[in-house]
Amino acid sequence: MQQRDGAPGSGRRLVGAVVLAGVLVATTAGCALLRGPDEVPAPLHGTGTAAPRTPGADPTASAEARRIAESASPRTPTAVPTEAAAADPAVSPIPVGSVLSEADVVSPKGSVRFHYRVVVGADGTPSAQWSSFASTLPVPVATTFLETPPAVGDGLTWHGVGDTTLGGGPAAGAAPASTALDPGRADPSWLGAIVVYSAAESASPDLPVEIGPGKVLAVQPVRWSVPTRTTNVHPVDGGARPNATGKASSDGSADGAPTAYRIASEDLIGSVASRFGLSVKDLVWLNPDVTVYGDQQYLYEDTVLNLDPFRR
Known part of the structure; x- marks a missing residue:
């Protein structure tokens, strides 16, 4: 005679309940295992979602x-x-051929004289044109444009814009036809003075101090006439x-x-x-x-x- 331990299907229901309970426990434990105690979600601004925060990070120090x-x-x-x-x-460009400045330059004692004019070339760059140069000094003479004028007798430490040796001295020669001024600027009117100085290469016991290397011989303000731009x-x-x-x-x-x-x-x-x-x-x-x-x-x-x- 076969012995029955219970009603039909009761064993199967018991096994199913045990399996279901195991799944719930595993699921709950798994959630806890996937996230450490320090990994608290941080909200993302404006998204409503969360982003993990790395433990110990210092955003200020990182930045x-x-x-x-x-x-x-x-x-x-x-x-x-x-x-x-x-x-x-x-x-707007300055028209080609515009004469921006023109004058005669004469040193205080009349030992150096020349004529210049500043003209805008075909490429838009102003150039200084030199003519009628004459000098009675025993040293070569040069000229340049400076923003802030020095005084006669000063020693020139910066040779400015358009620095040009005009001639004179033992190797007297004609002044060059022209010298391009600051290529980066179409308008040179920021330059306030034209300066004449000694281009002697070195000092000599026989050379008067006032015409030694770099000594300023003449300073003359520049009057500019730049078209409206x-x-x-x-x-x-x-x-x-x-x-x-x-x-x-x-x-x-x-x-x-x-x-x-x-x-x-x-x-x-x-x-x-x-x-x-x-x-x-x-x-x-x-x-x-x-x-x-x-x-x-x-x-x-x-x-x-x-x-x-x-x-x-």
Whole structure:
């Protein structure tokens, strides 16, 4: 006689219950095992989802480390994509053949004299043309244009723009036909004086001190006559703001418009451009050699940026 331990199907129900309980326990335990006690989900801003946080990470220190590493690799600034549609910055050219300045130059004692005129060439670059040179000095004579005039008798330490040896001395010769001035600027009117100086190669016991090497022999203000030009770049100082806290200067501008800006610590090229109502494209056009560093394009502190479109 076959013995029955219970009602039909009761064994199967018991096994099924045990299996189901095991699955629930394993599932619950698995959830706990997949996430450590320190790996608490951090919310992502604006997404409503969560992102894992690495234990012990210091985001401030990481950002500073990246900043230090990036500062060692300056790079050319790039305009933001939204500026692509902006008009290219430009200044109207000075007509070819324009005479920007012309005068006779005579030293105080009349020992040196010549004539010059500054004319715009076919390539748009102004050139100084020299003629009628004469000198009674026993040393060669040179001339140059300077922004700030020295005094007669000073020693010349910088030879300015358009530096040219005119002749004179033992190897007397005719003045060269012309000398190109600053190729980077179409308008040379920032140069305030024409200076004549001794081009003697070395001092000599027989050479008077006043005509020794580099001694200034004559200084004469330059009167410029530059045709009116137009531009679509008009900087206006909107005042200091975050990442643009440097000092602006007008440098004698007739309308008070800013002409230069000294970069302060933490200045960003985009913020500086915005301060003056310019695009980054405009600011780079005004300063072709400007460099930046870091993903946010920081500018180098104490660098002076040009803001005058007529002096770029």
